[in-house]
Amino acid sequence: MINLENIFVHGRFLNSENGLYLFNTASGIEFNFKGKNVFIKTDVVSNQLDEAWMEAIIDNNYESPIDLKVGKNKEFVIFESSDEEIHNLKILKASEAIESFAIIKDLKLTGTFLEKPKYDNEIFVFGDSTVSAYGNLGTVSSVKTLLDTDGLNGFAYLTAKAFNASLNSLNASGWGLCFSPWTTPKRRPLLAIYNHLAPFEDRLFYFKNHNPLAIIISLGTNDSYYFTLGEDKKPKEELIEEFMNDYHVFFTKLKNIFPNSPIFMVYGLMREQHNYDVMHNIYLNNKDEFNLYECKLEGDGLGVSGHPSIQSHKKNSEVLIKMIKETIGE
DSSP: OOOOOOOOEEEEEEEEEEEEEEESSTEEEEEEEEEEEEEEEEEESSSOOOEEEEEETTTTOOSSSSEEOOTTTTEEEEEEEEEEEEEEEEEEOOOOOEEEEEEEEEEEEEEEESSSOOSEEEEEEESSSHHHTTTTTTTSSSSSOOOOOGGGHHHHHHHHTTTEEEEEOOOOOTOOSOOOTSSSSOOGGGGGTTTTTTTEEOOOOOTTTTOOEEEEOOOOOOHHHHHHHOBBBOOOHHHHHHHHHHHHHHHHHHHOOOOOOOOOEETTTOGGGGGHHHHHHHHHHHHHTOEEEEOOOOOOOOOOOGGHHHHHHHHHHHHHHHHHHHTTTT
């Protein structure tokens, strides 16, 4: 178990006798210190891969992160100096939960922890590969790897960073709100685990003491391919109706937990034009009942398997940031 007295944890986590479990994209730790070196020992829970990608960011220097391929009993010296220096250090997960969970088994500092970082704002996000930033460092023709998906350069994290907000993400590439042709089983809905710590994790996340500045939902692309392909004994129209009804259920759950938080329904990053009318109708059907906003974005399709590139994520985050600012009055 890691002593968190002076450490801020971003995202959903579990601190156990086996270490600090970090699950979803952009989850991680942050602390201020005065010292000569920082050491961590790591482990992973493998879901698809036996490694996780984390980035160590010193003094908010996002241009020069330290890449960490976290694995079983791996050890890293994150920072080293001959003199005691004062720094801020973030160690954040760039890869996503369906690949692996990262575990910090030990953290040692030669020096002193300083005041715990504070965040006045938090942004919640629920999403698919668009939130994971799937393949944003790769190309259309390249094969997905661990190090070509940088969630810290995805639109969701960039949006949270613009508001100096901590990101609380639940995301899974290939998953839908209700169903998806890419998952096994095909009905493996994110809606069913919205209150879990992560995909493939039965333990629950408790929303008490959280009050997000904004809630972002980027779900529907995978659902749309499912109801376009169809399901035995269930026509496309019924599947679309089920999808639209489940979105209303999700809005209701979120409103009951966070009655004052605006909800931003995001779509278009995968250029899923066949689903635009459905998403727009969901907005029209629900906008009077919920604090709901529609944000239609447009990906460039230049990342792995036609996902948005890093440049596209940055461009689209600017659109969303502007909308959130206009909504909350900044």
